[in-house]
Amino acid sequence: MTQNKTNETPSLLLEMRGISKRFGAVQALTDVRFDVSSDEVVALVGDNGAGKSTLIKLISGIYRPDAGTVRWQGREVSVGSPNDAAALGIATVYQDLALCDNLDVVANLFLGHELATRGGPLAVMDEFAMEHRAVEVLRRLSVKIPSVRIPIASLSGGQRQSVAVARSVLGDNKVVLLDEPTAALGVAQTHEVLELIKRLRDEGLGVVLISHNLADVFAVADRITVLRLGRWVGTYDAKATGREQLVALMTGAVPGTAEAHAGSPAAAAPPAEDVTP
Amino acid sequence: MSSTLEHDPRVIAERAGLRGLGAEYGRRIRQGDIGQLPVVVGLVVIGTIFQLASHGVFLNPFNLVNLTLQMAAGGTISVGIVLVLLLGEIDLSAGVVSGLCAAIMAIANVQVGLPAPVAIGLGLVAGMAVGALQGVWITRFGIPSFVVTLAGLIAWQGALLRVLGKTGTVNLRDPFITALAGTFFTGPAAYACAAVFLAYVAIGPLVTHRRRRAAGLTVPPLAFVAVRAIAISAFVIGVVVVLDADRGISSGLLFLVGCVIVMDFVLRRLRFGRMIYAIGGNAEAARRAGIPVQRVRALVFLLASLFAGWGGILGASRLLAVNQSAGQGDVLLNAIAAAVIGGTSLFGGRGSVWAALLGIMVIQSISNGMDLLSLSSSIKFMITGGVLLSTVTIDAVLRRNRAATSR
Numbered sequence: 001m002t003q004n005k006t007n008e009t010p011s012l013l014l015e016m017r018g019i020s021k022r023f024g025a026v027q028a029l030t031d032v033r034f035d036v037s038s039d040e041v042v043a044l045v046g047d048n049g050a051g052k053s054t055l056i057k058l059i060s061g062i063y064r065p066d067a068g069t070v071r072w073q074g075r076e077v078s079v080g081s082p083n084d085a086a087a088l089g090i091a092t093v094y095q096d097l098a099l100c101d102n103l104d105v106v107a108n109l110f111l112g113h114e115l116a117t118r119g120g121p122l123a124v125m126d127e128f129a130m131e132h133r134a135v136e137v138l139r140r141l142s143v144k145i146p147s148v149r150i151p152i153a154s155l156s157g158g159q160r161q162s163v164a165v166a167r168s169v170l171g172d173n174k175v176v177l178l179d180e181p182t183a184a185l186g187v188a189q190t191h192e193v194l195e196l197i198k199r200l201r202d203e204g205l206g207v208v209l210i211s212h213n214l215a216d217v218f219a220v221a222d223r224i225t226v227l228r229l230g231r232w233v234g235t236y237d238a239k240a241t242g243r244e245q246l247v248a249l250m251t252g253a254v255p256g257t258a259e260a261h262a263g264s265p266a267a268a269a270p271p272a273e274d275v276t277p
Numbered sequence: 278m279s280s281t282l283e284h285d286p287r288v289i290a291e292r293a294g295l296r297g298l299g300a301e302y303g304r305r306i307r308q309g310d311i312g313q314l315p316v317v318v319g320l321v322v323i324g325t326i327f328q329l330a331s332h333g334v335f336l337n338p339f340n341l342v343n344l345t346l347q348m349a350a351g352g353t354i355s356v357g358i359v360l361v362l363l364l365g366e367i368d369l370s371a372g373v374v375s376g377l378c379a380a381i382m383a384i385a386n387v388q389v390g391l392p393a394p395v396a397i398g399l400g401l402v403a404g405m406a407v408g409a410l411q412g413v414w415i416t417r418f419g420i421p422s423f424v425v426t427l428a429g430l431i432a433w434q435g436a437l438l439r440v441l442g443k444t445g446t447v448n449l450r451d452p453f454i455t456a457l458a459g460t461f462f463t464g465p466a467a468y469a470c471a472a473v474f475l476a477y478v479a480i481g482p483l484v485t486h487r488r489r490r491a492a493g494l495t496v497p498p499l500a501f502v503a504v505r506a507i508a509i510s511a512f513v514i515g516v517v518v519v520l521d522a523d524r525g526i527s528s529g530l531l532f533l534v535g536c537v538i539v540m541d542f543v544l545r546r547l548r549f550g551r552m553i554y555a556i557g558g559n560a561e562a563a564r565r566a567g568i569p570v571q572r573v574r575a576l577v578f579l580l581a582s583l584f585a586g587w588g589g590i591l592g593a594s595r596l597l598a599v600n601q602s603a604g605q606g607d608v609l610l611n612a613i614a615a616a617v618i619g620g621t622s623l624f625g626g627r628g629s630v631w632a633a634l635l636g637i638m639v640i641q642s643i644s645n646g647m648d649l650l651s652l653s654s655s656i657k658f659m660i661t662g663g664v665l666l667s668t669v670t671i672d673a674v675l676r677r678n679r680a681a682t683s684r
Binding site: 122 | 488489492494495546547548549551552554555557558559561562563565566567568573626627
C-alpha cells in the first residue's frame with residue numbers, strides 16, 4: 001500500500017504564516033496564513049483575484065514567497081521549485097490536467113516515474129508491475145474506467161480528472177492540491193470526483209481544494225479558508241458555516257476572523273486553526 | 278490479483294468474442310489510432326494492380342529482390358523521420374544529410390585513403406554532429422524545427438558540394454563498402470534471419486500474452502494474437518521463399534529491419550521511448566512530469582540525422598558512387614511520405630517505427646511498379662504526390678474525428 005492509512009490523530013503537514021507575494025506593482029498576497037493537516041480536506045475559496053492561484057503556486061513551488069514562513073511537518077522549509085514540492089510530498093493536479101491523450105491510463109499514471117529495475121532513460125519499463133499498481137490504486141479509489149490500457153483520449157472528463165487525481169496517490173504524496181477539479185464536469189462526473197476527494201482524505205492525505213462551486217466545497221471540505229483581495233479573511237469549520245455567511249465573507253460584506261469585531265456575524269464561526277494545533 | 282476494474286457501462290459496452298474486437302477496432306479507427314491495417318491493405322492492392330499490369334513481372338523473385346534493395350536507404354532515413362514526427366516535429370534536412378554523410382565517407386575512403394570502417398564511422402559521426410547542432414539550435418532558441426532543418430537543408434547542401442569539391446562524383450570500389458548493402462543471404466542463412474524476425478514480431482506477442490494471463494492481467498482473446506502471428510509468419514516465410522529463389526535476402530534489407538526492431542524496442546519498452554511519446558502527446562504534461570523535454574528533443578534530432586547518415590551510406594553502397602545530387606530529389610519526400618503512409622501522425626505522439634518499413638514498401642512498390650510499366654517521370658511524381666496527399670488527408674480527418682469523439 002502506498003499510503004500509510006493513519007488511524008492516529010491527524011498531524012499538521014503544511015503550515016504557512018505571514019505569506020506575501022508581489023508581482024511588480026501588484027501585491028498579490030499580503031500576510032496570508034494557511035494550514036493543511038493529514039486526513040482533511042481544506043477548501044480554498046475567494047472571488048476572482050483573491051489570490052487563490054498565487055497561493056497554490058507558492059505551495060507547489062512555482063513561485064517563491066517574498067515574505068513569510070513555510071513549515072512542513074513542523075520543520076521550516078523553503079519550497080523554491082516544483083521539484084522541491086514534489087520531494088516533500090506535495091502533488092498538484094492542474095486544471096488543464098497535464099495528461100497525455102495519446103498514452104494509456106497506466107502510462108499516464110506513471111509518467112516520468114515509470115517502474116523499472118534500474119534508473120535512467122535507458123531502463124526497460126516493468127509494464128506488469130505498473131499495470132498491477134495502477135489497477136490496485138484505481139480500484140482502491142473506486143475510479144471507474146473501462147480499461148487501464150485505454151488511451152486517455154477515450155475517457156470522459158470525469159474519468160480523466162480521476163486519473164489525474166489518482167496519479168497523485170501513486171507517488172507517496174502527503175498533500176494533494178486540486179485546482180478547480182470539477183470546473184468542466186457534468187453532474188454525475190462531479191459527484192464521482194467529489195467521492196474520490198473524500199477517499200483521498202480517508203487514505204490519510206491532506207487535500208487542498210480550490211473551487212468556485214460552493215456546493216462542491218460544502219460537500220467535501222472539513223475546513224474552508226477564505227481569501228479576499230490577497231488577504232486572509234479567515235478559516236472556518238465547514239459544518240458550522242452557512243452558505244450565505246461564506247459568500248458574505250468572500251465578498252467582504254462581513255468582516256472575517258482577521259478583522260473580526262465582537263458581535264459581528266462572522267464571530268459565530270470560530271477560527272478553525274484553534275482546533276488543530 | 279485479478280485486474281478487473283469496475284466497468285462504467287456508459288463508456289464502452291465491452292462485448293466478448295470477435296464482435297467485441299471489431300467494435301474495439303472501429304472505435305480505435307474513429308479515434309485516429311488506425312494502426313497498420315490500412316497500409317497492409319494498400320500493399321495488397323498495389324501488389325495486385327502491378328502484378329496484373331506488368332503481366333507477372335512485379336512479383337517475380339528478381340524484381341522483389343530489387344525492391345528490397347531499393348527500400349534499404351529510404352527506409353532507414355524514414356526510421357529517423359518517424360522519431361521526429363512522434364515528437365510532433367519535422368526534419369527537412371534528412372535527405373541532404375544522408376548525401377553529406379555518404380560523401381564524407383566516400384572522400385575519406387577514396388581520396389584520403391582511410392580504411393572503410395573508419396570512413397563509415399566518420400560519416401556517421403558527421404551525421405550525429407549535424408543532428409546535435411540542429412537539435413540544440415531548435416531547443417535552445419525555441420525555433421520551429423521546420424525552419425532550422427530547412428536552413429539545414431540548404432546549408433548541408435553547400436557542405437556536400439564543398440566536400441565533393443571539383444570531383445563531382447566519387448566511385449566506391451572498397452569491397453567492405455560495396456558489401457555493406459550488397460551481401461546476400463540464401464538458404465539456411467535466409468531462413469535463420471526470418472526465424473529471428475518472427476521470434477520478435479510473431480512469437481514475442483504470444484509469449485507476452487501468456488505472461489500477462491499468468492500475471493492475472495487482462496488479455497485480448499488468444500485467437501486474435503494467434504491469427505496475427507500466423508498471418509505475419511505466412512507473409513514473411515512467403516517473402517523469404519520468393520527472395521531465396523533469386524539472390525536471397527540483402528544485407529541492406531537486414532540493416533533496415535534491424536534498425537526498425539531496435540527502435541521499436543526502444544520506443545515501446547524503454548523509458549526514453551515513453552518520453553518521446555509523452556512529449557509528442559502533450560509536451561507541457563511531459564515537462565510537469567519531470568521529463569527533460571528539451572534534452573529528449575535534441576537527442577531525437579541527433580538520432581534522426583544519424584539514421585539519415587546511415588541510410589545515405591547504405592544508398593551509396595548500393596549505387597557504388599556518391600555524386601553531387603546524393604540525397605536530393607525525392608529522397609527526403611519519400612522518407613517523410615513513407616513514415617506518414619505507414620501510419621505516423623504528423624501531429625505527434627501517434628505511430629510506430631514499423632511505419633518506416635511498411636511505408637517505404639508502399640512508396641518503393643509504386644515507384645518500382647511504375648518503372649516496370651515504363652511510365653514517365655511526370656506521371657510517377659504526380660501519382661506519388663497523390664498517394665502522399667491522400668494519406669495525410671486520412672490522418673487529418675481521423676484527427677478531427679478524434680477531437681469530436683473524445684468524450
